[in-house]
Amino acid sequence: MAAESVWSVDPRTGKPREQVAVEATAGEVDRAVRAASAARAALADRTARAALLRAAADLLDEAGAHVIEAADAETALGPVRLTGELARTTAQLRSFADVVDEGSFLDVRIDLPDPTTTPPTPDLRRWKIPLGVVAVYAASNFPLAFSVPGGDTASALAAGCPVVIKAHPDHPATSELCASLLRRAAAKVGLPENVVVLVHGFEAGVELVRHPLVAAAGFTGSVRGGRALFDAAAARPVPIPFHGELGSLNPVVITGAAADERAAELGAGLAGSMTLGAGQFCTKPGFVLAPRGEAGDGIVASLTAAVSETEPGVMLDHRMRDAFVGGVRERAGLPGVTAPVTPGPGGDHTVSAGVLTVDAETLVDGKHELLLEECFGPVTVVARYASREEISEILSRLPGNLTATLHIAADDDPDAAGLLAELTPLAGRVLVNGWPTGVAVAGAQHHGGPYPATTSTSTSVGATAIERWLRPVTYQSTPQHLLPPELRDGNPLGLPRRES
């Protein structure tokens, strides 16, 4: 059987642009993983890792115009957004280089011998070592920041793990270009190019997570695809950690006092957040609890006005466009649901943003569960509540989320503390008086949340994302000269360490 071709497609027209590659066979996946695995030893050098991450950032910046053009042609995200995404991506690579240099991710702990404990404590020196080859599943909606040169790749390389990346079919040419830049960066700093290997194809992705030499996986995508790979990872003879970011409703609660204070501003802010990038952000606010009554009406009016003025947008591919059109149609058809701005098809290749509203009390019947599921694209559901109890009732029915947002009055808001406590169990990031889109790459960031937001307790953005690719090992009573310098007496590398 001939190998399946991998085509780059223009989402603005639905037309194929060029053949980029062919899908990897099982044998090719095996060779890819073995090649990456052979590069493990070279990545043990932390200085080289930091240099690799910085060189990759530099090469991506240098090739910036070319990268942005390639990504725009395949994703229609536009040069402005992609320029920002590239800057975010290279900043992320450099920030992981800083994480590597700083060294606290090694989590060094040293216990000197203590015969008085039960049982006695020998000389114990613990740090974290790389897990091995990491499989990275690139996202559709961030062709750079959550794809080939994105956070999973950056954090895995920072941890000392070679990566085999399964390209997303929505941007194969961008993936090839970025992979070649990463491999060139490796060569430039004296590392094997195979610290980064790219494969294409759905079946290749399944083979990858099952490969005995793959030690962990990072995934950004749909609940269905992510869960299938999670299940495959768990069913292996030797199960591996699977860090998947699958889907998120990103609920927003607006208190009565906040609505009274700034209804127009809230509606406009929500419109901006939910239509950004054609609603294709994993943190898009997809479900909003707003009060009934005049102030709440004001939010909906402002939201409606702003969304009505939004130009139709191009989604990442036509399958997503179809899913969006079908998804909003199904939701809009539920009893009690109205559409102040009808979401749906725009032109032949675009979609129009829209808003659905419903009374919150309608949702407690259990027949409107679909409104509590993510609908990828520029739509949000505003549920109008009549009482504080209704908010709690609805929140208790929500699945896990990446974010949960609370809008309160600037001064004393009587509902603030209680609602914050109710939102915290629902999400990995809780925002007050802001909007969830725009995920800062920072030490204190957490981009993850209860299932299905993520399949683990980890983050895929920020300094602690590196923790996913490491495991601790403790050396007991090991002579100084045999220890890695990180663990030796006198702390020759000047690392942050805990000693007792």
Next chain:
Amino acid sequence: MAAESVWSVDPRTGKPREQVAVEATAGEVDRAVRAASAARAALADRTARAALLRAAADLLDEAGAHVIEAADAETALGPVRLTGELARTTAQLRSFADVVDEGSFLDVRIDLPDPTTTPPTPDLRRWKIPLGVVAVYAASNFPLAFSVPGGDTASALAAGCPVVIKAHPDHPATSELCASLLRRAAAKVGLPENVVVLVHGFEAGVELVRHPLVAAAGFTGSVRGGRALFDAAAARPVPIPFHGELGSLNPVVITGAAADERAAELGAGLAGSMTLGAGQFCTKPGFVLAPRGEAGDGIVASLTAAVSETEPGVMLDHRMRDAFVGGVRERAGLPGVTAPVTPGPGGDHTVSAGVLTVDAETLVDGKHELLLEECFGPVTVVARYASREEISEILSRLPGNLTATLHIAADDDPDAAGLLAELTPLAGRVLVNGWPTGVAVAGAQHHGGPYPATTSTSTSVGATAIERWLRPVTYQSTPQHLLPPELRDGNPLGLPRRES
């Protein structure tokens, strides 16, 4: 159908001692989990958690004679060992109280706003919160330290998670006694008794891991049982972390130089470690690579002499005794295997320790895989190698382990560095010139390792065991008065924090 009775059995005679309880039905498991879940809010108070752990330690110490008597009657581990285990257990509870007080487990990270980053950084404050109800599956071989009052329970309570413990059928009376002491400790410090709930029964254990309100599980036991529960945890609609310690061969490599230096001492030390507690430690050295030739013969001679003098021991139950007798018979019957001391049945209720030897080259045929699997009980396999290459060949075929041990010469040993590098990927703890039994409860301890040693990258012993029961959450742009004090400006609680 009548509920199944749970009996305490005397392993020294195989006779039932008393009926302790009945197995929990699905409805009872549900009530147990709901009761524990209702205690979550109370455990949010860190001061109360620390007080609970210390009160539990005090009550266990006060009831020490009674606890030890109960455990000895069901496990035959003997008062000396159990006195040590109780001291270890109460020290462990107190050490987790110290972990709670010290607060670095909260992993607080604060990023102040920075408009210059890409994207801009808002005010982000991250810490870790408890996951929810933790299911604890108690071990057979440690009726205290890895059971009801053991490390999983202590670390989960320290994290702020109530526990529902599935008692091990080998020591139900001890489990009931310890659970009642833990519950009394809770009441004493003003917490709900249901922060600790005990259930009995195999089916109850399966129900437990499937319960929607159970948020994570800790397990110590066999590969078969642990893998079944791991699979159930992964197959849930909402999968949960399953931290299982399943089994470990604990390989030992003795270099030629070490053998030349101290053959007799090595044989005696190995005998002590492998026969300790009738070989029923998860860190029992079960596979030893020793050189051929005179020095290696000396090790085997010394080992043989010491093991021959070991009194027959009582195993934890008769099922384990049968498994041991069958397991050693099967191994001893493999071609090329000899038994300088034949392991097997002792009297009607005991087993005799033994040693199997084989040429390492025999193991490369793939037909002796059984010798590379853990055999629970007082037996070890000594594989005699003819070359350095043979060591590497065998090591590359080993599964994951809790420990790996290297014995080298006191002075320059040419094989030391290379072998240490080869052993590190195989285990969570690497020892030099020691024996792996005796796991210190310490900050730098790591008791875990590649599968099947554990089903995750976590440890079940030591300060970092608490990390298993927490997840990060980040507050964005949240007003000071709504933040938990742990995250507020000025660090009012004086916690270790990272701020940037």
